[in-house]
Structures are given as C-alpha cells and as structure tokens.
Amino acid sequence: MKTIGKPFKVVAIAMTVLGVSIAGCKKDKDKATAQNDPSITSFSPAEAAIGNTVVISGKNFSQEKAENKVKFNGVAAVVSEAKTTELSVKVPEGAGNGKITVTVNDITATSATDFKVNASAPRVSGFDPAKGAAGVEVTITGERFSNQSKAFFGTLPATTTFVNTTTLKAVVPADVLTAKIRVTNGNLEALSAIDFIAPPRITGLSVDRAEEGQVITITGVNFSDNRENIEVAFGGGVATSAEIESCNSTAIVVKAPVAGKDGKIGVTANGLFVQSVNEFKYKATITEFSPKSGPKGTLVSLKGKRLGVGASIEINGIPATSFPYRAPDQTEIRFHIPTHASVVGDKIKLKSNNLEYLTAEPFVVTNVWKKLRDAVAGQYYEKGFMYVQNNEIFVGLGKNATGGLNNTYAKYSIANNTWSTPVAIPTIVTPRYDVSYATLGNRVFVIGGLISANSYKRDVDYLDLGDNTWRDAGLLPDNSGGGVAFVINNTLYAGLGNGAGARKIYQFDNTNLNWSEGEIVDLRSAGFINNSCFVLDNNAYIGHGKDVANNMKKAFFSFSGSGTTGPVADAKVVTDGAASFSYNGKGYVKAVHDLYEYNPTNDEWKLINSTDAIYVNYLTVVNNRIFGIGYNGEVYEYIP
The missing domain is CATH 2.120.10.80 (Kelch-type beta propeller)
Incomplete structure (x- = not known):
C-alpha cells in the first residue's frame, strides 16, 4: 500500500504547484489586460438638459467614434468627437439620472457619480465665427440664457453680453486656447458641441539652425492633431505633408524642407496663421571636395548645399582670397589653396552665416614642409x-x-x-x-x-x-x-x-x-x-x-x-x-x-x-x- 501511495502524493503535489503557476499566469494576464481597459475619471457638466453636450474624460477610449458605446443610465448616446482620453456626446432623449457607461471592445467603464438630467440647464446650440483671435466678438446661440449667464472659452472667462434667452455676445479673451465654449447660469452650465478654434501660437523651436531634412520640433499651442489641418512654411518655403512627421495641439515635428528658406517659420493651423518671433536659418552642408591634395595654389571645388552667398574659406587659419566661381544656387564654391607659408594642409573650414563647418577629411597640401x-x-x-x-x-x-x-x-x-x-x-x-x-x-x-x-x-x-x-x-x-x-x-x-x-x-x-x-x-x-x-x-x-x-x-x-x-x-x-x-x-x-x-x-x-x-x-x-x-x-x- 505504501508503494502505491507515494505516486499519488507526488501527483497531488505537482498538480498543486501547477495550479499555483496557472493561477499566477492568469493574474499577470488579467493585470496586463486591466491596464488597457477603458475607465472614466470625470464628466462635465455634472447635470444638463436633453440635447446638451457632455465631455467624458478618462483613458483607453477609441479614437474611432463608432467604437465607443456610451449610455446615460442605460440610454445610448451619440459620440460627436472621440480621443483616447476624451469623448464628446449629447444627452440622449429618454435619458434619466444615473451612471454614465462607456464600452470599448466589450469592456465597460462606469462613472463613479450619477449624471443628472436638468431641464433648466442652458444649452449651447452653436456659435459664430467658429475661429478667431483675442478681441473678436462671438455670437453664441442656444436656449435658456439669462442676464446672469457667463461665457467661457475653455477655462478663460469672456466679457459676456446678454442679448436674449437664445443669444449671448462674448469677446474672445487673451491667451485663448482651442476649446469648447462653456456657458453658465449659476451652478448650471452648457458646453458647445465643437471647439472654438483659437489661432496658433509658437512658443519655441528646438533649434534655430538646421540642415535640410533635419528634424525640428515647433512648440506652442492651438495646433492640431490632424496633419491635414497643419501647414508649416520655412521663410516661405512650404514643407510637404511627408516632411511633417507628427503633430498635436502643442507640438509639430517637421523636417526642415528642401524648399525652405532662411526666415521666420510660419504655421497655419486650422486655417489660422502665425509666425515665429525669431528667424530660422539653414545650415550649410558640405558633401565633397576635390581634389583631395595638391600644392599651394591648387584650385579646389567644394560642393554641398546652402554654402552661402558670401561664405569664406580657410585652411590652417589662412583665408582663401581667390574664388573663381560661386554657384548661384550655393551648391559649389571654387577657390585656390592659399600660398601663405603657414598653409601645410588641414581640414577646409567654411564660414557661412556666422557658423563654421569643417570638411570630414583634410586637404593634403603637397610640396610643403x-x-x-x-x-x-x-x-x-x-x-x-x-x-x-x-x-x-x-x-x-x-x-x-x-x-x-x-x-x-x-x-x-x-x-x-x-x-x-x-x-x-x-x-x-x-x-x-x-x-x-x-x-x-x-x-x-x-x-x-x-x-x-x-x-x-x-x-x-x-x-x-x-x-x-x-x-x-x-x-x-x-x-x-x-x-x-x-x-x-x-x-x-x-x-x-x-x-x-x-x-x-x-x-x-x-x-x-x-x-x-x-x-x-x-x-x-x-x-x-x-x-x-x-x-x-x-x-x-x-x-x-x-x-x-x-x-x-x-x-x-x-x-x-x-x-x-x-x-x-x-x-x-x-x-x-x-x-x-x-x-x-x-x-x-x-x-x-x-x-x-x-x-x-x-x-x-x-x-x-x-x-x-x-x-x-x-x-x-x-x-x-x-x-x-x-x-x-x-x-x-x-x-x-
């Protein structure tokens, strides 16, 4: 009997260990899955009338509107805008007080608090113009406005004029950001269905000098997540869509375009234009020179891009003084190696636009000590x-x-x-x-x-x-x-x-x-x-x-x-x-x-x-x- 019992004991122990291992793997998998599940962190406004826009904030939403299933206390709502961290929806007919749910890939997230339907809340149905800079007067249309109503562009308060219960006038405030227009009546508020488009502002450039094709990051505000809404011009030379690598509301990553010129960088976002405060300048690029060696006085051809209209050249610190040819498109400079006694061979130095460039290899001056x-x-x-x-x-x-x-x-x-x-x-x-x-x-x-x-x-x-x-x-x-x-x-x-x-x-x-x-x-x-x-x-x-x-x-x-x-x-x-x-x-x-x-x-x-x-x-x-x-x-x- 003892002999028979031992194998069963071993099997039981093995199964127990295996069970622990399987359970451990399942927990790890569940943990990884949970990190990708949708979740709701907040929504605004907390109460609104039927037809009003509600913005739901959270994470792991889908950028495809149709892939987000939103319900107000069980009643399906239509998604008008979708980002991975934010959804805009309208309170559907038949909605009542209760939780908001968002379902993505059959995984449902539920709000921590109840949404309340309030028929007394104001509603924003539209505004005109759709975009503009600080100081522009915007007409806001909707319902249930009052002489206590106040308009906000995002979080910025605007000077508001009550016209009637369906119309407000608001002046775009300084430093406005692209955001929804918000109207408050006391503790009640309403959001516009779409964003008011504010003009872009450039706050900085990762570099103010670069070679053709070098990646530059333009930072600012009021750009766009959609490349089709972005255009970047370098001194009037427009970057192609292929040269714009990525963009969002605060940054544009772009390659300095081949067609670009020295000057201010211009950004057009959503049809509105802005220029950088500082000028951008292209760096020269040296691609080759020939011959690679020769006595003093040798005629050398230096080739590259944007070599500079008035660029100077030195070797061993001695400037070249003879320039038989400069290409109009700045792709070639021909010069004579100086005959000064100190010239004994070195890398060729190009000075252009207050920058210095060296050739990758030296010019070897021959017949020299x-x-x-x-x-x-x-x-x-x-x-x-x-x-x-x-x-x-x-x-x-x-x-x-x-x-x-x-x-x-x-x-x-x-x-x-x-x-x-x-x-x-x-x-x-x-x-x-x-x-x-x-x-x-x-x-x-x-x-x-x-x-x-x-x-x-x-x-x-x-x-x-x-x-x-x-x-x-x-x-x-x-x-x-x-x-x-x-x-x-x-x-x-x-x-x-x-x-x-x-x-x-x-x-x-x-x-x-x-x-x-x-x-x-x-x-x-x-x-x-x-x-x-x-x-x-x-x-x-x-x-x-x-x-x-x-x-x-x-x-x-x-x-x-x-x-x-x-x-x-x-x-x-x-x-x-x-x-x-x-x-x-x-x-x-x-x-x-x-x-x-x-x-x-x-x-x-x-x-x-x-x-x-x-x-x-x-x-x-x-x-x-x-x-x-x-x-x-x-x-x-x-x-x-």
Whole structure:
C-alpha cells in the first residue's frame, strides 16, 4: 500500500504547484489586460438638459467614434468627437439620472457619480465665427440664457453680453486656447458641441539652425492633431505633408524642407496663421571636395548645399582670397589653396552665416614642409650624426649651443612626437663635429670629424643596433672632417672632406673592420668639403661643397664604387653643408630654405619648394615619410 501511495502524493503535489503557476499566469494576464481597459475619471457638466453636450474624460477610449458605446443610465448616446482620453456626446432623449457607461471592445467603464438630467440647464446650440483671435466678438446661440449667464472659452472667462434667452455676445479673451465654449447660469452650465478654434501660437523651436531634412520640433499651442489641418512654411518655403512627421495641439515635428528658406517659420493651423518671433536659418552642408591634395595654389571645388552667398574659406587659419566661381544656387564654391607659408594642409573650414563647418577629411597640401614640433630647450646638435631605428630618429655628437662638443645623443619618437632626455655616449667615442655617418646593416658608423678648428680626426666608431653597444672600427687612412659617407652595393664608403684625404674615397671591409688605402676621384669641379650626398640605384651622387679657399660649388658627380666618377648636371645654386635624401628614385638637396630635386632619368635639377622658410640640418626617410630636423630639435615633415 505504501508503494502505491507515494505516486499519488507526488501527483497531488505537482498538480498543486501547477495550479499555483496557472493561477499566477492568469493574474499577470488579467493585470496586463486591466491596464488597457477603458475607465472614466470625470464628466462635465455634472447635470444638463436633453440635447446638451457632455465631455467624458478618462483613458483607453477609441479614437474611432463608432467604437465607443456610451449610455446615460442605460440610454445610448451619440459620440460627436472621440480621443483616447476624451469623448464628446449629447444627452440622449429618454435619458434619466444615473451612471454614465462607456464600452470599448466589450469592456465597460462606469462613472463613479450619477449624471443628472436638468431641464433648466442652458444649452449651447452653436456659435459664430467658429475661429478667431483675442478681441473678436462671438455670437453664441442656444436656449435658456439669462442676464446672469457667463461665457467661457475653455477655462478663460469672456466679457459676456446678454442679448436674449437664445443669444449671448462674448469677446474672445487673451491667451485663448482651442476649446469648447462653456456657458453658465449659476451652478448650471452648457458646453458647445465643437471647439472654438483659437489661432496658433509658437512658443519655441528646438533649434534655430538646421540642415535640410533635419528634424525640428515647433512648440506652442492651438495646433492640431490632424496633419491635414497643419501647414508649416520655412521663410516661405512650404514643407510637404511627408516632411511633417507628427503633430498635436502643442507640438509639430517637421523636417526642415528642401524648399525652405532662411526666415521666420510660419504655421497655419486650422486655417489660422502665425509666425515665429525669431528667424530660422539653414545650415550649410558640405558633401565633397576635390581634389583631395595638391600644392599651394591648387584650385579646389567644394560642393554641398546652402554654402552661402558670401561664405569664406580657410585652411590652417589662412583665408582663401581667390574664388573663381560661386554657384548661384550655393551648391559649389571654387577657390585656390592659399600660398601663405603657414598653409601645410588641414581640414577646409567654411564660414557661412556666422557658423563654421569643417570638411570630414583634410586637404593634403603637397610640396610643403609641415612643422611637427617646436625646438627643445637646451637641445642642440650641430653637424653631428643621425640614424633611424624602430621608427625613431636619433641625433648625437656635434657642437652644442655654446660651441662646445656634445657627448650625448637624443631620440625623437615619431609616434609620440617627443624627444627623449639626452643619453651619454660612452667615452670610447671621442666627442667631435663635422662627422660623416652612414648605416650598414645593423651598424651605425660615425667617421672622422673635428674636435676643434683644423684639428681633424681619423676615428671610426660604430653603434651595434643589435646590443646597443658602441665599438671601435679602427681609423681612416687619413684625417677627414666634413666629408661624406654612404652605402652602395652593401658596401660602406667614406672620404673627401677637409684633411689629408680630401680628394679620396675609401672602401670599408665590414668583416675585418679595416679600410682600403683609398682612391683619388675626379671631383669634376665639385667641392670636397661639406658636400651633399644621396644614393640612387647603387650610385652615390656627390656635389656642392667648397674647396680649401672656401669657394662654394654647384657641380655634382656620380660614384659607382669602381673609383671612377661620371658627370652629372650642375645643381641650380652654389652651397655647402646642405642636407640631402633620396625618395622614390630621385635625389633632394635642402639648400638653406630652398628644396631642389634631381631626376637621374633626364639628368635634370629643378627647384620644387622655395616658399617655406625653414632650415633643417638632418634629413631622413622613415616609412615613406620625409623628416627634417633642426639643430635645436625642431621637427618638420615634407609632404611631397
């Protein structure tokens, strides 16, 4: 028996739990349903004659008049106006004292108090005019008026004149709202069947400037719930019905129309018109510009909408002054990039109607030196060495700001645009200036130099980038200062300069760490002190410089490593000590403020930049970017 009993006990418990769960679900469902049921919170007036209008307030009514079934003490009434929170109905024939009921979707709501039928109550049958502003006289018709009758527009009392028992005159009060007209006789009152339409008033705009299509909310009173009764005009340009997103008596949500104009916003509601106090202005919209890059003076086309009749344009804070074309419909402005020295590329700024707009991306000014950072206080490396490692640029040795010699180097981080605190170089390396330097594999060689005027050094040191250790690489066969160093065909060469080996170029044995005796080369009228040097296609191009008499030169020659030289076209100017670099198969020399380009294909030099008055002493290419560094730590980038 015990064995049989246990299953029944379990089933009973399970059924009990299930029953609780089902009951709980039903309660939740009933609660959710109740929230959507119709309910009556009040009605007005509390007593009225047959045929009078009664307004029933509540919630969850239907906006469709026919879906609301209203009864006065069981007698059906006709609904004349329907909102989800308010119904207007007339007291039906045969109605008696009792509760008012509203039935929606078979759910009935009942008033808390009784409605009373009072044949003595006044009745409003109509009024004329149907709409108007404050001060307009309205004729109210009806029944059972008296010299004690008072008219109200909504809740606002009106100056009332008794004409006879069927006619009153009332003056529309200030600040009138769209509402029913109410007439009182003592404690009895009557409501009009329809609302008196008051003129709209605009109290505010969510924004007073916007782009075409931007959503704006117009706030105010006496608007309409019906879009067909609303018209919105922006400076005379009317919004389409599609551009009016929603509306009610106190707010209109509208998209700034394409047809709109700057000016006051006008709203027509139920045939009555009003304008905003403040003017609305359209914002400009920039859609594109082209080209995206070019040198100073480039003609750029900026396109968009409502760009402005007298709009101005800036880049880097420098205004454009040349505007060859402005589209009459304000959809395009053509202008020249300013040629001012400060223009180095930035987003284009449009100034229109006291607002500023930036393009989404910058215009890249090419053939320009862009300053990345200012000088560093206390840092100064004149005629020292430079190398690149891990996207960082190092400079060291050379003269300091007082003419003494540095025994340190500093590191510039491209990513962070910062200089490190200078680091001491081991004493194995003699401080000096006018050195030659070059990188071969993971070794940075510092060659020759001076420790003072006419005191030349043969020292060759190198920094092993693998373990960051300085080592001795022997001596040059002859003293050298202000010479050149370069790598071609994976071989290091150095030479020239002011010393015993002034006209020689030496080859370095990287395995045995020794130098060849060197060969005298044909300088082809070039100088041999403080030359410029760059490498193209395993040929070193050497030139400029000066001779022992300090005569600066403009001749160049090429060196292929065989000891022989080849002729190269003369540069455009004479100079010495000019920094140089190679980029995309061409050579470049920065002679004071001017940048010259050498094209080996046609053996031709040309001046490509003379507008940027900057001076750099070290030039290098890192990840296809060209950097120039001044003695005092100023950093520039050249945008080719």
